[in-house]
Amino acid sequence: MSKPFTDAVVRLDFYISHTLGLSRKEAKMLIGKGHVNVNGELVKKANHSVTREDTIVCQEEELSWPAEKYFVLNKPAGFVCATEDDVHPVVLELIEAHEQKDLRVVGRLDLDTTGLLLLTTDGQWLHRITSPKSQCPKQYRVWTVDDVTDEAMQALQEGVMLNGEHAPTQADAVERVDCDEILLTISEGKYHQVKRMLAATGNRVEKLHRETIASLSIDDLAEGEYRALTDEEIALF
Numbered sequence: 001m002s003k004p005f006t007d008a009v010v011r012l013d014f015y016i017s018h019t020l021g022l023s024r025k026e027a028k029m030l031i032g033k034g035h036v037n038v039n040g041e042l043v044k045k046a047n048h049s050v051t052r053e054d055t056i057v058c059q060e061e062e063l064s065w066p067a068e069k070y071f072v073l074n075k076p077a078g079f080v081c082a083t084e085d086d087v088h089p090v091v092l093e094l095i096e097a098h099e100q101k102d103l104r105v106v107g108r109l110d111l112d113t114t115g116l117l118l119l120t121t122d123g124q125w126l127h128r129i130t131s132p133k134s135q136c137p138k139q140y141r142v143w144t145v146d147d148v149t150d151e152a153m154q155a156l157q158e159g160v161m162l163n164g165e166h167a168p169t170q171a172d173a174v175e176r177v178d179c180d181e182i183l184l185t186i187s188e189g190k191y192h193q194v195k196r197m198l199a200a201t202g203n204r205v206e207k208l209h210r211e212t213i214a215s216l217s218i219d220d221l222a223e224g225e226y227r228a229l230t231d232e233e234i235a236l237f
């Protein structure tokens with residue numbers, strides 16, 4: 001798969017080849033032959049750096065920076081959070097073919113987990129959400145094999161030791177819905193975090209659904225459906 005066009009700074013030959021659908025070699029030739037101007041100056045170096053603030057003209061035509069894409073999907077079970085997989089269908093297949101180019105999955109949900117999943121072409125936005133520093137709250141609805149005791153609710157809130165970790169992991173909030181159903185909010189994104197937190201209380205997750213990330217929800221989306229984010233939603237992160 002091609003490198004996503006998401007970096008703030010890219011090489012001129014990469015920009016030209018991506019924007020005009022040319023090979024890197026063809027783009028280099030165009031640049032080398034003096035057909036490309038950046039901010040009114042002739043540029044013949046293929047490795048010249050450009051950003052979306054630059055005005056790039058190729059053979060008299062002003063080129064534009066590709067618009068970034070931001071989607072929210074209600075992920076069904078049985079789909080892998082990847083762009084390619086040899087065994088299972090991937091979430092990208094749920095997005096219309098013409099929208100798929102350069103899309104990346106923001107974080108991961110397990111194969112059997114359902115619910116809110118973000119996809120974007122914008123690498124910086126993706127990083128802001130997934131970086132451990134971001135502390136972005138994610139709420140999960142958790143159905144458990146055994147009833148969740150009051151002691152387990154308290155342990156999840158105060159911090160539990162996950163297998164292989166040296167410090168306790170705490171939920172931001174835990175709310176009981178039923179004896180075997182809770183709403184768990186976490187801000188970290190450790191591997192299998194929810195399942196490991198429940199395992200640390202001696203229980204097991206039967207079914208897991210991500211309801212929200214920050215104030216973003218998928219109440220309007222049926223399983224497998226997706227939509228573009230609004231400008232206000234993009235600005236949340």
Ligand code: URA
Pocket residue numbers: 108109110111113191192193194195196208
């Ligand atoms: N925690 C998990 O254990 N699995 C997920 O898919 C998401 C969070």
